[in-house]
Amino acid sequence: MAAKRNNVTTDVPESSVAPAEGTALTLDTRVSLRVDSVIPKKRQETLKWFGWGYNDSQFYGQDGIICFRGDKYPLGGCELRNFTKWVEKKFELTVDPSKPYPQLPQTYPRPVENAPFLTELRGSTKVEHSLEGIDRLIRCHGQTLNDIYSLWHNKFHRIPDIVVWPHCHDEVVQLVRLAHKHNVMMVPYGGGTSVSGAITCPQEEKRTICALDTSQMNRLLWLNRENLTVCFEAGIVGQDLERVLREQGLTVGHEPDSYEFSTLGGWVATRASGMKKNVYGNIEDLVVRVRMVTPTGTLERECSAPRVSCGPDFNHVILGSEGTLGVITEVVLKVRPLPVVKRYGSLAFPNFEQGVLFMREVALRRCQPASVRLMDNEQFMFGQALKPEKSWWTSLVDGLKQRYVTAWKGIDLSEICAATLLFEGDLKDVKRQEAIIYEIAAKFKGFPAGGQNGERGYILTFVIAYIRDFGLHQGIVAESFETSVPWDRCSLLCRSVKQRVVSECHKRRITFYTISCRVTQTYDAGACIYFYFGFRCVDVANPVELFEAIEHSARDEILSCGGSLSHHHGVGKIRSNWYRKAVTDTGSSLYSATKRHLDPKNIFALGNLLPLEEDIQKAAAPSPASPASPPKAKL
Numbered sequence: 001m002a003a004k005r006n007n008v009t010t011d012v013p014e015s016s017v018a019p020a021e022g023t024a025l026t027l028d029t030r031v032s033l034r035v036d037s038v039i040p041k042k043r044q045e046t047l048k049w050f051g052w053g054y055n056d057s058q059f060y061g062q063d064g065i066i067c068f069r070g071d072k073y074p075l076g077g078c079e080l081r082n083f084t085k086w087v088e089k090k091f092e093l094t095v096d097p098s099k100p101y102p103q104l105p106q107t108y109p110r111p112v113e114n115a116p117f118l119t120e121l122r123g124s125t126k127v128e129h130s131l132e133g134i135d136r137l138i139r140c141h142g143q144t145l146n147d148i149y150s151l152w153h154n155k156f157h158r159i160p161d162i163v164v165w166p167h168c169h170d171e172v173v174q175l176v177r178l179a180h181k182h183n184v185m186m187v188p189y190g191g192g193t194s195v196s197g198a199i200t201c202p203q204e205e206k207r208t209i210c211a212l213d214t215s216q217m218n219r220l221l222w223l224n225r226e227n228l229t230v231c232f233e234a235g236i237v238g239q240d241l242e243r244v245l246r247e248q249g250l251t252v253g254h255e256p257d258s259y260e261f262s263t264l265g266g267w268v269a270t271r272a273s274g275m276k277k278n279v280y281g282n283i284e285d286l287v288v289r290v291r292m293v294t295p296t297g298t299l300e301r302e303c304s305a306p307r308v309s310c311g312p313d314f315n316h317v318i319l320g321s322e323g324t325l326g327v328i329t330e331v332v333l334k335v336r337p338l339p340v341v342k343r344y345g346s347l348a349f350p351n352f353e354q355g356v357l358f359m360r361e362v363a364l365r366r367c368q369p370a371s372v373r374l375m376d377n378e379q380f381m382f383g384q385a386l387k388p389e390k391s392w393w394t395s396l397v398d399g400l401k402q403r404y405v406t407a408w409k410g411i412d413l414s415e416i417c418a419a420t421l422l423f424e425g426d427l428k429d430v431k432r433q434e435a436i437i438y439e440i441a442a443k444f445k446g447f448p449a450g451g452q453n454g455e456r457g458y459i460l461t462f463v464i465a466y467i468r469d470f471g472l473h474q475g476i477v478a479e480s481f482e483t484s485v486p487w488d489r490c491s492l493l494c495r496s497v498k499q500r501v502v503s504e505c506h507k508r509r510i511t512f513y514t515i516s517c518r519v520t521q522t523y524d525a526g527a528c529i530y531f532y533f534g535f536r537c538v539d540v541a542n543p544v545e546l547f548e549a550i551e552h553s554a555r556d557e558i559l560s561c562g563g564s565l566s567h568h569h570g571v572g573k574i575r576s577n578w579y580r581k582a583v584t585d586t587g588s589s590l591y592s593a594t595k596r597h598l599d600p601k602n603i604f605a606l607g608n609l610l611p612l613e614e615d616i617q618k619a620a621a622p623s624p625a626s627p628a629s630p631p632k633a634k635l
């Protein structure tokens with residue numbers, strides 16, 4: 001029987017847990033600490049079936065005011081009068097609380113059956129499974145606008161026909177073998193937070209679709225304090241992983257904005273990036289070893305040495321494979337001792353261009369704090385509108401009044417922008433970093449705007465994710481998209497993409513919209529840019545199609561400005577038509593050949609990276625050059 005200790009349950013006697021520290025050297029040294037996850041196996045008990053996040057956390061309207069319910073976030077129980085005014089002004093909309101949210105469907109698409117698969121699954125394995133409609137429905141999609149809109153409007157006609165919950169690597173091996181034998185399509189499902197259509201069931205799939213939910217594969221397998229490495233099963237959710245490590249005085253430090261719900265396997269499969277990558281690295285910097293089960297065998301590197309010169313690094317075949325090559329089961333990660341000091345800060349700049357110059361200089365001098373994010377004016381105003389009582393802006397002014405009155409003069413409020421800062425380390429390092437950062441800021445007319453504003457900025461990140469569903473409910477479609485770009489194109493790209501979106505909106509007679517951007521990550525050679533775009537869609541027949549057409553134009557603009565197809569969201573299905581061009585014909589043929597080798601029957605036929613309609617055989621052959629503006633990918 002498993003014994004429970006706080007939120008960790010051990011499958012093995014206490015005595016066999018301890019020796020792992022400093023002695024565990026291979027992936028097979030099992031310590032097996034099962035983690036009680038915040039997300040139950042029946043996800044719908046805790047998470048919304050029809051959108052983002054916890055069941056008890058939600059924006060809603062009351063007496064014409066937007067409010068937020070739930071006690072998990074700092075806005076819980078707040079009336080957001082400033083935000084209400086912002087929405088009314090921006091979209092000419094009055095909040096209508098009477099609109100109904102979608103109801104759980106009474107019926108679900110008929111499953112495509114594969115009797116021999118089911119018989120063998122039941123007969124020769126102990127893997128748990130479900131054929132229930134709701135279990136299938138909630139695993140047919142991710143978190144794109146298209147996903148949520150399709151869900152609300154009952155548009156999915158293909159959802160998983162069966163859901164399976166393996167408990168360990170060996171059960172995944174059994175499942176993949178069975179799926180391969182019986183030609184069942186398999187979707188590795190992590191946290192379902194994909195924003196690229198990667199996890200969305202291909203709607204044209206004729207075979208039985210089996211969603212392999214990794215959530216029950218969430219053990220801490222071993223921890224090696226001497227090497228500062230840890231091995232987790234791939235289904236562990238970000239917040240669980242960090243909680244367990246925090247109890248040991250450690251952290252991985254990987255915090256994508258979705259880390260409450262996304263999983264380790266999902267991070268690896270999508271090449272995720274966390275907001276604190278400056279200190280801890282992106283996922284590819286954190287992964288030491290990774291194990292992936294494919295129909296042809298298990299792919300993994302044989303040793304945990306920090307770096308090897310041994311031909312191409314096959315970890316990088318797994319990283320970014322987006323569920324198309326196999327199932328990631330176990331990952332060895334680097335860990336760090338918890339920082340002694342964690343301090344927030346913020347800066348205000350007279351305009352975005354000055355802010356970008358500041359970011360560039362910080363990168364040049366390689367003195368980035370754990371996180372530094374620069375918001376443009378539109379996002380800055382949006383952020384301050386979200387403050388419940390006194391606006392961020394008001395408190396910013398309050399703080400600045402006393403110390404910076406002179407510096408303040410001459411600043412145009414319609415141009416001002418802000419950066420949020422997070423410093424982590426020991427006290428001496430943090431103080432030194434703060435001094436350098438504020439000195440660089442001053443060079444570009446920036447000035448400190450207080451730690452509270454910085455902290456709010458980061459905490460709001462998690463709440464902002466809930467706004468999309470509220471917007472959709474009220475008649476606003478909105479979503480983010482991102483890219484990375486060399487420094488010399490950074491300002492140009494931000495400007496051009498915003499202009500392009502504005503002109504596309506005008507062309508389509510969209511009057512009420514918002515488009516904003518922020519620089520979220522800095523590197524030696526460039527930065528990551530995040531755009532938020534939304535428009536009022538009341539009376540629009542197919543708002544998502546319209547949104548996607550504009551986003552598509554924005555992506556063309558990004559590419560023509562020298563930006564990338566994606567910095568961290570991945571390619572998925574929604575960007576797959578650009579993939580071939582992004583990696584060259586030779587690159588896409590190499591990917592196809594790898595896929596054919598690892599997955600000859602194409603059971604991981606998710607249609608990510610290369611478009612679905614590009615059948616795998618065809619993809620191997622050299623193709624004519626891709627069109628400048630490729631056709632839109634199908635989900």
Ligand SMILES: Cc1cc2nc3c(=O)[nH]c(=O)nc-3n(C[C@H](O)[C@H](O)[C@H](O)COP(=O)(O)OP(=O)(O)OC[C@H]3O[C@@H](n4cnc5c(N)ncnc54)[C@H](O)[C@@H]3O)c2cc1C
Nearest residue numbers: 190191192193194256257258263265266272273322323328
């Ligand atoms: C509000 C919000 C904020 C976000 N912020 C960030 C951010 O800051 N940084 C960032 O990088 N991304 C971010 N994302 C995108 C998303 O969270 C990441 O892509 C994340 O890594 C997906 O993890 P997941 O466990 O939810 O994977 P899923 O959505 O379940 O799956 C994504 C893809 O990975 C595959 N996959 C999942 N698990 C496995 C496995 N074990 N083996 C093989 N393939 C697997 C799936 O088949 C699918 O193709 C955000 C998304 C949202 C909705």
